[in-house]
Each structure stands twice: as C-alpha cells, then as structure tokens.
Amino acid sequence: MNTTDITVRGMTCQHCVASVTEELQEIGNVQAVEVSLEAGGDSPVRVTHEGELDPAAVNDAVAEAGYTLVD
Numbered sequence: 001m002n003t004t005d006i007t008v009r010g011m012t013c014q015h016c017v018a019s020v021t022e023e024l025q026e027i028g029n030v031q032a033v034e035v036s037l038e039a040g041g042d043s044p045v046r047v048t049h050e051g052e053l054d055p056a057a058v059n060d061a062v063a064e065a066g067y068t069l070v071d
Helices: 014-025 055-065
Strands: 002-009 030-035 042-049
Touching: 002 055, 014 030, 014 042, 014 055
Parallel strands: none
Antiparallel strands: 002 042, 030 042
16 A cells, blocks of 8 residues: 645535545545645645556546645
8 A cells, every 4th residue: 555645725624524535535546535634724635545646636636626736
C-alpha cells in the first residue's frame, strides 16, 4: 500500500468531508481516505492506494465534490 497526502481548500463541515471522501474512493485503486477538517481553510487529506495514484483523477474527484486542490 502507498499513501499520498493532498490538501483540499474550502471544506467547512462533515458533509464536505463525506463528499470528498466519496469521490476519492471512486478512483479504482484507492483503499482509504482520511480527512483532517480545517473548517474554512486548507484541509490535509491522506489517500491510501495500491500502485500509483493518478494526479488528474485526484484533481477531477476533488473538483467533482466541489472543492479545489492546493498546490
């Protein structure tokens, strides 16, 4: 298993966390998603996955949930 840490901007509540988690878990090789909510700020997210994690798929999943990645 591998882990990738990303940062998501704009989440404010547990519903936001659930939306981002659900979208990320739809990426084929993602096994787990852990979000440390920083309400209204930039929230760290750890994605556990098998093999390589496609950065474009991560970006698309976060955008589909309505948020943006922090570079």
